[in-house]
Amino acid sequence: MDLATVLDGFTARDWQGAADDAGPLRVAVVGLGWWTRDEAIPAIADSRLCATTVAVSRSREKAREVAAEFEGIEHGLSGEDFHDGAATDAYDAVYVATPNATHLEYVESAADFGKAVLCEKPMEASVERAERMVAAADEAGITLMIAYRMHTEPAVRRVRDLLRAGLLGDPVAVHGHMSQPLMEMIPNPDQWRLDPELAGPGASVTDIGLYPLNTARFLLESDPVAVQASMDASGEAFADVPDERAAFTLEFPDGVFATCTASQHAAQSSHIEVIGTEGRARIDPAFFANEPRQVTVTREGTTLDVDFEQVDEMREEFDYFADRVLTGRDPEGDGDHGLTDMRIIEAIYEAGEQGERVEL
Amino acid sequence: MDLATVLDGFTARDWQGAADDAGPLRVAVVGLGWWTRDEAIPAIADSRLCATTVAVSRSREKAREVAAEFEGIEHGLSGEDFHDGAATDAYDAVYVATPNATHLEYVESAADFGKAVLCEKPMEASVERAERMVAAADEAGITLMIAYRMHTEPAVRRVRDLLRAGLLGDPVAVHGHMSQPLMEMIPNPDQWRLDPELAGPGASVTDIGLYPLNTARFLLESDPVAVQASMDASGEAFADVPDERAAFTLEFPDGVFATCTASQHAAQSSHIEVIGTEGRARIDPAFFANEPRQVTVTREGTTLDVDFEQVDEMREEFDYFADRVLTGRDPEGDGDHGLTDMRIIEAIYEAGEQGERVEL
Numbered sequence: 001m002d003l004a005t006v007l008d009g010f011t012a013r014d015w016q017g018a019a020d021d022a023g024p025l026r027v028a029v030v031g032l033g034w035w036t037r038d039e040a041i042p043a044i045a046d047s048r049l050c051a052t053t054v055a056v057s058r059s060r061e062k063a064r065e066v067a068a069e070f071e072g073i074e075h076g077l078s079g080e081d082f083h084d085g086a087a088t089d090a091y092d093a094v095y096v097a098t099p100n101a102t103h104l105e106y107v108e109s110a111a112d113f114g115k116a117v118l119c120e121k122p123m124e125a126s127v128e129r130a131e132r133m134v135a136a137a138d139e140a141g142i143t144l145m146i147a148y149r150m151h152t153e154p155a156v157r158r159v160r161d162l163l164r165a166g167l168l169g170d171p172v173a174v175h176g177h178m179s180q181p182l183m184e185m186i187p188n189p190d191q192w193r194l195d196p197e198l199a200g201p202g203a204s205v206t207d208i209g210l211y212p213l214n215t216a217r218f219l220l221e222s223d224p225v226a227v228q229a230s231m232d233a234s235g236e237a238f239a240d241v242p243d244e245r246a247a248f249t250l251e252f253p254d255g256v257f258a259t260c261t262a263s264q265h266a267a268q269s270s271h272i273e274v275i276g277t278e279g280r281a282r283i284d285p286a287f288f289a290n291e292p293r294q295v296t297v298t299r300e301g302t303t304l305d306v307d308f309e310q311v312d313e314m315r316e317e318f319d320y321f322a323d324r325v326l327t328g329r330d331p332e333g334d335g336d337h338g339l340t341d342m343r344i345i346e347a348i349y350e351a352g353e354q355g356e357r358v359e360l
Numbered sequence: 361m362d363l364a365t366v367l368d369g370f371t372a373r374d375w376q377g378a379a380d381d382a383g384p385l386r387v388a389v390v391g392l393g394w395w396t397r398d399e400a401i402p403a404i405a406d407s408r409l410c411a412t413t414v415a416v417s418r419s420r421e422k423a424r425e426v427a428a429e430f431e432g433i434e435h436g437l438s439g440e441d442f443h444d445g446a447a448t449d450a451y452d453a454v455y456v457a458t459p460n461a462t463h464l465e466y467v468e469s470a471a472d473f474g475k476a477v478l479c480e481k482p483m484e485a486s487v488e489r490a491e492r493m494v495a496a497a498d499e500a501g502i503t504l505m506i507a508y509r510m511h512t513e514p515a516v517r518r519v520r521d522l523l524r525a526g527l528l529g530d531p532v533a534v535h536g537h538m539s540q541p542l543m544e545m546i547p548n549p550d551q552w553r554l555d556p557e558l559a560g561p562g563a564s565v566t567d568i569g570l571y572p573l574n575t576a577r578f579l580l581e582s583d584p585v586a587v588q589a590s591m592d593a594s595g596e597a598f599a600d601v602p603d604e605r606a607a608f609t610l611e612f613p614d615g616v617f618a619t620c621t622a623s624q625h626a627a628q629s630s631h632i633e634v635i636g637t638e639g640r641a642r643i644d645p646a647f648f649a650n651e652p653r654q655v656t657v658t659r660e661g662t663t664l665d666v667d668f669e670q671v672d673e674m675r676e677e678f679d680y681f682a683d684r685v686l687t688g689r690d691p692e693g694d695g696d697h698g699l700t701d702m703r704i705i706e707a708i709y710e711a712g713e714q715g716e717r718v719e720l
């Protein structure tokens with residue numbers, strides 16, 4: 001396989017198995033923050049295989065407002081209504097986009113009702129709670145997918161194809177980065193992302209460092225065996241977390257080192273690059289939903305820039321999830337996959353605190 | 361100052377103080393490997409302020425051959441001849457490009473003769489020997505410059521100008537990388553770069569990891585306070601060194617983390633990128649002498665690619681060195697600057713071995 005063959009199929013949905021009319025998978029969206037309203041619900045409306053039929057919020061009033069605002073949403077429920085089993089006939093699957101530390105109970109209820117779950121990342125605020133989530137899903141035999149939208153990003157998939165085809169040789173090093181000016185985006189020091197009780201162990205690795213971390217795993221198709229980390233949190237709004245910013249190195253088997261940085265107080269920027277024995281590939285920008293994707297591949301002295309038509313990653317993600325549910329196949333980013341990230345993240349915070357390499 | 365003003369002067373020699381006819385500074389080149397013959401001597405021939413007048417090698421025969429090969433070289437000397445003070449009237453300065461662990465004695469002799477010295481990087485094979493080199497130069501009152509050719513690279517200087525002008529805001533993270541397929545370039549497992557007695561503590565950090573390391577210091581105008589590192593040396597030719605490849609994080613003051621990788625067994629590749637609170641700048645390719653330079657600056661959502669006319673970095677470096685000697689000014693990359701790198705490198709190897717953060 002050559003470079004052109006790999007890159008030519010760049011917008012193809014190489015994962016879709018269900019017919020376009022196999023759905024819709026009816027989705028209850030849980031957690032109605034800006035992400036769900038501005039990104040998730042419109043993406044579902046635009047999808048081939050999904051439809052939003054239920055909206056769930058802590059506040060029943062807000063849920064009903066959102067239900068009234070969007071066509072096709074039949075029910076606006078409070079969290080309590082949801083846990084009590086209201087309107088279970090009106091949805092087949094649940095999308096959980098509440099603060100990290102509140103995912104578990106929604107997934108447990110969904111599992112009780114036999115509903116498939118797409119849960120935002122990181123899947124929970126601690127390894128212990130993530131393990132309980134996986135156990136609940138396993139016991140109920142439901143599909144549990146963690147919402148790694150990078151997995152259905154055509155640019156990311158094509159770079160993995162290049163690696164699989166051996167066109168970059170053996171991978172040697174990975175560089176990854178994601179940063180955003182959180183306090184400019186959401187100028188509220190009391191937001192849940194800065195509250196360890198709701199967000200988990202930190203602010204930058206958990207929320208955005210996760211992107212280069214998980215994408216490195218996805219591209220290398222391998223999991224790190226040890227981590228090291230450096231952290232800093234000098235900004236005022238970051239007094240309760242260890243990491244306004246962080247640098248961490250993931251040691252993969254065979255001496256492949258992925259070195260990553262993340263910051264909640266820097267210009268919006270993201271990239272991931274794999275350098276191999278025969279060449280390299282870089283995706284930049286890589287991770288923000290509102291940016292185009294560009295892949296630069298260098299091999300044998302030749303550099304090729306490929307501009308990727310921007311796809312709606314959230315739409316692709318919802319259709320991938322629906323596709324897996326409708327065809328009875330496991331998603332790649334399943335509960336165990338997410339749990340591995342949780343263990344890595346916990347190790348990164350431990351390494352950062354202790355100034356020591358932590359083995360996984 | 362705006363972006364255009366900074367980038368417009370991109371090929372200017374903002375450092376030259378001497379008149380073009382102030383020289384030539386007559387240089388004795390010591391160590392006649394491929395680098396000296398193919399890169400250094402031609403660069404000096406092309407310089408405004410230098411001329412090669414003496415060639416020194418372990419073998420007098422080789423030195424005389426090289427002297428005969430290049431116009432203007434008056435003397436071919438053995439190392440012994442050099443140390444004995446032969447032809448000291450024929451040169452004003454010494455360029456030392458022998459294996460790392462053999463720099464010290466040449467610099468000591470040059471200092472004895474009152475000659476200025478341009479010494480290849482890393483300046484020696486250990487901190488202890490580097491300290492002796494600095495002491496010898498200080499005692500003799502000679503100029504000692506370490507050959508960081510990145511310091512006169514226009515692309516690197518312009519990115520520093522952007523940082524100084526505050527156009528990227530406060531720096532937050534740096535990514536740097538350098539790799540080359542050493543065994544394809546020099547297919548000899550007995551080469552000095554793989555021999556700790558000649559090269560120093562390792563193979564990749566000392567030889568090429570030094571580029572992102574030193575360039576991060578140069579761009580940030582700051583020195584790291586702690587380091588972490590991961591190393592691997594599984595390739596057969598690398599049995600005697602800890603690092604066929606390495607990843608290391610430099611912790612600079614104010615929580616600025618520079619995360620770097622280096623490998624002697626990967627495709628040729630190099631970059632350095634600074635991400636700040638207001639924008640970012642990337643140089644890619646960054647470090648190999650035979651590649652053009654491209655700088656990509658992203659600020660306020662706008663990305664600007666600037667292709668830099670390739671300058672002969674070695675020529676610039678020799679002229680910078682001559683300029684400092686002829687105008688009686690200290691070079692930026694002086695002995696103390698090089699010694700700081702040596703201490704950082706030693707800390708990186710210690711951190712890699714122990715799996716622990718090492719403070720400087």
